[in-house]
Amino acid sequence: MRAFTTLKALVAPLDQSNVDTDAIIPKQYLKSIQRSGFGPNLFDNWRYLDEGGPEIDNSKRRLNPDFVLNKNRYGGAEILLARENFGCGSSREHAVWALDQQGFRCVVATSFADIFYNNSFKSGFLPVQLNEEQMDVLFRECEETGGYELTVDLESQSVTTPSGQSFAFEIDAFRKNNLLRGLDDIGLTLEHADQIRDYEKRRAVETPWLFSE
Amino acid sequence: MAGKTLYDKLFDAHVVRTEEDGTALLYIDRHLVHEVTSPQAFEGLKLANRELWRKEAILAVVDHNVPTTDRSGGSAGIVDNTSRLQVTTLDANAADHGLTYFDINDVRQGIVHVIGPEQGATLPGMTVVCGDSHTSTHGAFGALAHGIGTSEVEHVMATQCLVQQKMLNMLVEVDGVAADGVTAKDIALHIIGEIGTAGGNGCAIEFGGSAIRALSMEGRMTLCNMAIEGGARAGMVAVDQTTIDYVLDRPFSPGPEHREVAIAAWNELHSDEDAHFDRRVSIAAEDIKPQVSWGTSPEMVAPVDDQVPNPETEQDPVKADGMRKALAYMNLKAGTPITEIPLDKVFIGSCTNSRIEDIRAAAAVIKGRKVAANLKLAMVVPGSGLVKKQAEEEGLDKLFTDAGFEWREPGCSMCLAMNADRLEPGERCASTSNRNFEGRQGAGGRTHLVSPAMAAAAAIAGHFVDARHY
Numbered sequence: 001m002r003a004f005t006t007l008k009a010l011v012a013p014l015d016q017s018n019v020d021t022d023a024i025i026p027k028q029y030l031k032s033i034q035r036s037g038f039g040p041n042l043f044d045n046w047r048y049l050d051e052g053g054p055e056i057d058n059s060k061r062r063l064n065p066d067f068v069l070n071k072n073r074y075g076g077a078e079i080l081l082a083r084e085n086f087g088c089g090s091s092r093e094h095a096v097w098a099l100d101q102q103g104f105r106c107v108v109a110t111s112f113a114d115i116f117y118n119n120s121f122k123s124g125f126l127p128v129q130l131n132e133e134q135m136d137v138l139f140r141e142c143e144e145t146g147g148y149e150l151t152v153d154l155e156s157q158s159v160t161t162p163s164g165q166s167f168a169f170e171i172d173a174f175r176k177n178n179l180l181r182g183l184d185d186i187g188l189t190l191e192h193a194d195q196i197r198d199y200e201k202r203r204a205v206e207t208p209w210l211f212s213e
Numbered sequence: 214m215a216g217k218t219l220y221d222k223l224f225d226a227h228v229v230r231t232e233e234d235g236t237a238l239l240y241i242d243r244h245l246v247h248e249v250t251s252p253q254a255f256e257g258l259k260l261a262n263r264e265l266w267r268k269e270a271i272l273a274v275v276d277h278n279v280p281t282t283d284r285s286g287g288s289a290g291i292v293d294n295t296s297r298l299q300v301t302t303l304d305a306n307a308a309d310h311g312l313t314y315f316d317i318n319d320v321r322q323g324i325v326h327v328i329g330p331e332q333g334a335t336l337p338g339m340t341v342v343c344g345d346s347h348t349s350t351h352g353a354f355g356a357l358a359h360g361i362g363t364s365e366v367e368h369v370m371a372t373q374c375l376v377q378q379k380m381l382n383m384l385v386e387v388d389g390v391a392a393d394g395v396t397a398k399d400i401a402l403h404i405i406g407e408i409g410t411a412g413g414n415g416c417a418i419e420f421g422g423s424a425i426r427a428l429s430m431e432g433r434m435t436l437c438n439m440a441i442e443g444g445a446r447a448g449m450v451a452v453d454q455t456t457i458d459y460v461l462d463r464p465f466s467p468g469p470e471h472r473e474v475a476i477a478a479w480n481e482l483h484s485d486e487d488a489h490f491d492r493r494v495s496i497a498a499e500d501i502k503p504q505v506s507w508g509t510s511p512e513m514v515a516p517v518d519d520q521v522p523n524p525e526t527e528q529d530p531v532k533a534d535g536m537r538k539a540l541a542y543m544n545l546k547a548g549t550p551i552t553e554i555p556l557d558k559v560f561i562g563s564c565t566n567s568r569i570e571d572i573r574a575a576a577a578v579i580k581g582r583k584v585a586a587n588l589k590l591a592m593v594v595p596g597s598g599l600v601k602k603q604a605e606e607e608g609l610d611k612l613f614t615d616a617g618f619e620w621r622e623p624g625c626s627m628c629l630a631m632n633a634d635r636l637e638p639g640e641r642c643a644s645t646s647n648r649n650f651e652g653r654q655g656a657g658g659r660t661h662l663v664s665p666a667m668a669a670a671a672a673i674a675g676h677f678v679d680a681r682h683y
Contacts, residue, residue: 088410115441
């Protein structure tokens with residue numbers, strides 16, 4: 001897994017609550033059996049005026065000029081701002097892959113849906129939760145300031161604005177450590193294979209009907 | 214020391230080890246696998262040269278991409294190239310790994326959250342995961358069940374475990390007696406309307422109270438299915454005699470040699486009297502009416518005898534803006550009575566409402582009547598081949614086809630439109646599914662979430678009506 005340490009990057013604002021994973025990457029693109037290629041279809045229904053599909057060339061589609069992420073000033077943004085319950089709905093990890101493959105490394109929002117939050121870390125993608133007042137500041141400054149950049153530092157658990165204002169965020173120590181070091185979850189768990197086998201032996205006695213195969 | 218909640222008990226029983234910050238390695242008893250979220254996980258295993266830890270824990274099925282019409286050509290006969298590749302990829306992965314697998318032509322095939330319980334593959338006290346957010350359904354059995362992403366699918370395949378942070382405990386109690394015609398779906402939508410789609414974020418929700426106790430297992434599955442729409446990854450209901458009666462004598466249920474000890478263990482699967490809940494919500498069942506969603510989030514619901522609400526009276530500016538966007542997308546005007554919303558299509562199906570009880574409830578409404586002339590399509594998609602077979606044995610398919618409904622093969626179908634069943638831009642649908650997000654049932658399509666009886670009544674009337682008086 002890719003590590004996340006510190007990121008100073010351009011910010012794009014998506015001032016909406018309940019942005020669901022169907023909106024982030026619509027289902028027709030979930031038919032892929034690959035892990036890549038989702039970036040051009042991020043926010044597909046909002047981003048393009050005409051209908052797309054897995055076998056349609058996105059470069060020939062008409063962009064929606066009213067969609068905020070299509071505005072030139074946000075081109076190349078790596079940090080996305082959003083409101084409450086970002087990533088709700090379907091568990092599709094493709095939503096994280098699409099954001100990541102479009103070039104985003106971090107979403108800063110008022111709150112996240114649990115499954116999306118969990119999935120983010122698997123791609124070295126950082127979800128940062130700040131409170132409503134702090135989000136109001138970021139949205140306002142981002143709107144008012146051309147080339148608005150934030151610094152997100154995982155080690156110190158802080159988001160710093162261009163004027164030097166700094167907001168702290170929470171993250172579990174285990175997750176933070178794995179993300180800072182870019183550790184592979186499966187490899188880490190397999191270091192405890194003996195404990196998993198011991199657990200199975202114990203449970204096979206306590207709940208034999210679950211192990212009667 | 215306070216007692217334990219049902220969630221505490223389920224969590225604690227599955228902890229393999231705990232890190233210093235409380236992060237736990239949790240053992241997974243049942244892993245349900247479908248074709249959409251598994252191909253990259255199988256690929257990941259192969260690339261890392263890893264084996265399945267315990268293939269017997271896996272039950273695999275195709276559901277999202279399968280056509281609900283003619284299936285005589287099997288997987289190879291699926292017309293859409295990308296859908297066919299995804300289905301045949303699971304065919305191949307299941308064969309390579311020797312998995313228990315219900316393929317497209319197996320009579321046991323169906324929606325993953327219908328077939329798990331139907332087969333007895335979901336049992337009380339289990340941890341159940343699947344790369345699908347509606348895995349919360351299985352919590353109806355007093356199990357800890359939730360959706361996971363593809364990386365976690367791979368993690369469970371390789372280790373039989375998940376790395377988990379403990380969630381908070383939330384209790385939603387519904388007490389009293391729900392009026393006739395008020396179903397589990399109405400209870401679920403009403404709860405989400407009350408707590409909001411983020412109301413359960415960070416929580417496992419236990420549904421309790423006398424109105425929940427009174428629900429059948431089908432009803433409890435509908436309710437837990439929609440816990441995720443209230444923001445909670447996991448929903449659950451304590452085990453009682455209704456649960457035990459349902460799970461015995463199914464293909465994957467405990468054999469006679471284990472039955473007694475299993476039942477004794479299952480009877481412990483309830484929250485202790487003095488258990489601590491971080492959040493509590495109380496709802497009176499008498500206050501719940503049949504619900505219809507009017508917007509593009511499952512919290513945007515209203516009772517059928519109410520009107521489309523007005524964003525201009527909403528105090529919270531972000532919320533008001535969301536309402537305006539939703540009404541524009543849905544092409545609805547504030548103040549319109551819900552019963553005056555005309556429909557183009559009706560869909561009865563999905564992991565929320567495609568079980569035999571749902572199909573019976575809809576059949577009771579349409580019996581001897583005809584689908585309204587303004588409807589372009591009314592369809593019933595049973596949740597599994599076995600549900601379909603049972604409904605046909607009861608003669609329900611004939612009632613539907615006589616009324617002008619299409620009677621289809623089992624699958625996820627128009628809940629999310631990954632197969633050919635979908636709404637065209639601008640079409641409006643009464644749907645028994647779980648999500649009314651923009652484009653969920655097809656780009657530009659407009660979804661109204663309702664119960665099976667409400668969908669059936671709407672199909673006959675051509676617009677929403679109160680199924681209780683219809």
